[in-house]
Amino acid sequence: MFPGTTAERDAADYVVVGAPLDVSTTFQPGTRFGPDEIRKFAEPYDDYDHRTDQFFTELGVADAGDVRAWDDAEAYLTFLSGTLRDVVWDDAVPLLLGGEHTVSYAGVEATDPKTFVCLDAHLDLRTEYDGNEWSHACVTRRVLDVVDEAVVVGARTGSPEEWERAEEEDVTVVPPESVREWLAGFDSDGPVYLSVDIDGADPSxxxxxxxxxxxxxxxTQMRDAVRAVAPACVGFDVVEVNDRDDGQAAALGGKLLREFVYAHAASSGSAPDDGGRADRPGD
Incomplete structure (x- = not known):
């Protein structure tokens, strides 16, 4: 269970769901271990958040466990989307733990946002990768079939065809050096789904x-992006964490999930007034 998830599933405001899909991960597989790694390395975090004056254990977060994955990614995404849609129908916000980035498609289908905001090193705008249109390298392209626009924050690599697709009006690319400027002007006029691909972070x-x-x-850039976007969100995920380091990626993923909940809860009126601090990005 994710540490601090004290709410009952049917009474929760936020529900953690693990999605250990690991069928198209390239170079170094292991995202099947991501949900458990994130839960494990979130264990030492303090319950209290000074910035928003909230306790995580008082914010109505439940952990529904993992949705067991199988090899047919498209069928799995359909099943996972149904599980997450149940969360939405219960008036809760799904918090998805991947698993490869493909699982974000299920989160988007379940929550029906207008905008997909993703922290990611890669554009993920391929129509297919190695003949597989449901590869994790295609997730943003697939998501654009069901949302109005995608914003890829931190992108710094892609094929020529992906960069060409990124020039269309429904895609915005924010390179790492432009994040501060983008945050200063962020204003969403519709529901957002926020996805954190952990490879958006520098490998260090x-x-x-x-x-x-x-x-x-x-x-810090990732934290500030999560804080800024969270109030507009109907869903959230952390994906592409594996077990090939000493817990750095998982620790960051778990911390960003908590930052999302703190910021979202503070903006919803269910938390004490923080004097406007939640809207002010850090340095």
Missing amino acids: VAPGTGTMEPFGLSS
């Missing part, structure tokens, strides 16, 4: 992922 921060890409986001 989170080496436990399948396809590391240097020159990435700092943990």
Whole structure:
């Protein structure tokens, strides 16, 4: 269980669901271990958040466990989407723990957002990868079939075809050096789904992922992005964490999930007034 998830499933405001899919991960597989790694390395975090004056254990978070994965990714995503839609129908926000990035498609289908915001090193705009249109390298392209727009924060690599697709009006790419400017102007006019691909972080921060890409986001940039976007969100995930480091990637993923809950709860009116601190990105 994710530490601090004290609420009953049917009375929760937030529900953690693990999705250990690991069928198309390239270079270094292991995302099947991601949900458990994130839960494990979130254990030492303090319950109290000084910035928002909230206790995680008082924010109505439940852990529904994992949805066991199998090899047919498309069928699994359909089943996972149904599980997450049950969470939405219970008036709760799904918090998905991957697993490879493909699982984000199920989160988007279940929550029906207008905008997909993703922290990611890769554009993931391929139509297919090695003949597989449900590869983790295609997830943003698949998501664009069901949302109005995608914003990829931290992207720094992609094929020529992906960069060409990224030039269309429904895609915005925010490179790492432009994150501060983007955060300062962030304003969503519709529901958002926020996905954190842990490889958006620089490998020096989170080496436990399948396809590391240097020159990435700092943990502070990722935290500030999560804090800024969370109030507009109907769903959230952390994906692409594996077990090939000493817990750095999992620790960051677990911390970002907690930051999401603190920021979302503070903005919803269910938490004490923080004097506007939740809307002010850090340095």
